[in-house]
Amino acid sequence: MSVSVKDVAARAGVSVGTVSNVLNTPAKVAAETAERVHRAIAELGFVRNDAARQLRAGTSRSIGFVVLDVGNPFFTDLVRAAEERAAESGLAVLIANSGEQQAREAAGIDLFEEQRVRGVLVSPVGEISERLERLRSRGTPAVLVDRVASTPGFSSVSVDDVAGGRLAARHLLEGGRRRLLFVGGPLDLEQVRDRLQGARDAVAAVTGATLEALPIGALTVRHGVDAGREILAMPEPPDAVFAANDLVALGVLQAVGLLGGLRVPDDLAIVGYDDIEFAASAGVPITSVRQPRDRMGATAVDLLLAEIDGATERSRIVLQPELVVRASSAGR
Missing domain, CATH: 1.10.260 (434 Repressor (Amino-terminal Domain))
Structure with missing residues (x-):
């Protein structure tokens, strides 16, 4: 009883x-x-009975976080940093995984609103400003994470992915690579498009260098393995791969290693993105563009708490990536 x-x-x-x-x-x-x-x-x-207390008060001691892919260690680290900062203010973080699907993203936001969370953090699949405007109009503030806000009405914290793409491609070019292949997708994800654009900018500045794009359905190891098989079947394979994230890079490395035909890094250099822990511990440690995910997660919560407390000024914070060089991209 x-x-x-x-x-x-x-x-x-x-x-x-x-x-x-x-x-x-x-x-x-x-x-x-x-x-x-x-x-x-x-x-x-x-x-x-905190549920009863929330019902009386009309709010909760939680904030919601809609992430693109909870299976990606990058987002795991991002959420952990957000949880640590939120805990300092006595708040918990509730997680919804969109799985890069807009319908699931919308369902997660709806659920958080029903739960009367104090605010919502969102790593969006696509354009979401209109939905977040409705959310805010009903009293729930929102902050975009890993995406620059497209309107001045919202705060956001992100990483300069165009600069990150340039870092990756320049590194490969400086190592003597000339036939670059970008592996990533879906291409309607802004982060993927920006990384590809940065790589294109770097390649365009080097005479004789080329960059092709191999779109994939999702940023997972499995899709990276499939891409690796396609690379091995090419009549003239690339001499370098820039993967849109580390999971894809790991999949490419796995396929090349298991099926043979190309040696990493002698025949094929590989650069990933995010710098998750698995990148450093791979059979051939993978060079990666590091995102400051701890700072990103903490900053997102700070921006949301400021709005919850009544701040009217909106901030677009863009952090800078860093290249971490490892054995997978040794120069020629």
Whole structure:
């Protein structure tokens, strides 16, 4: 049988209102009385019904985070950083995985609104400003993560993916590579398009260098393996691959290693993106463009908390990536 607030009040010899004050506004209660209430809570094993409290208050102690792919360690690290910063303000982070599908993204946002979360962080699949405008109009602020806001009405924190693409391609070109292949997709993801554009900019500046794009359905190891098989079947394979993320790079490396025909990095250099832990521990450690995901996650929460507290100024924060060179891209 569950223990109620009334049971706690009876055990402590106080009113129900006093127990409520101890739980919600402890500064209003004398220390001796509060201690008596806490002792009664411990003795009875009372657990507060936070759902009921949220219903009365019309809000919660949570924020929502809609991520593109919860299976990608990049987003795992991003969420962990957001959780740590939110915990400093006594808030929990609820996670919804869109799986790069707009319908699931919309469902996650709807669920968070129904749960009366304090605010929402979103790594969007596509254009989402109109949906977030409706969310805000009903009292729930939102911040874009890993995407620059397309309108001045929203705050965002992202990484300069065009610069990241340039870093990757320039590194390969400086290592003597001339036939570059970009592997990534879907191409309607802004992050993928920006990384490809940065690579194109770098290749265009080098005479005799070429860059082809191999679109794939998702940024996963499996799709990277499939891409690796396609590369091995090409009459004239590339001498370098720039993968849109590390999972794809790992898949390409796995396919090339298992099926043979190309040696990494002698015949084929590989550069990934994100710098997840698996990149450094691969059979051939993978060069990667590092995103400052800890800073990104913490900054996203800071922007959201500022808006929750009434801030009217919006910020577009763009962080800079960093190239981490490893064995997969040794020069010729």
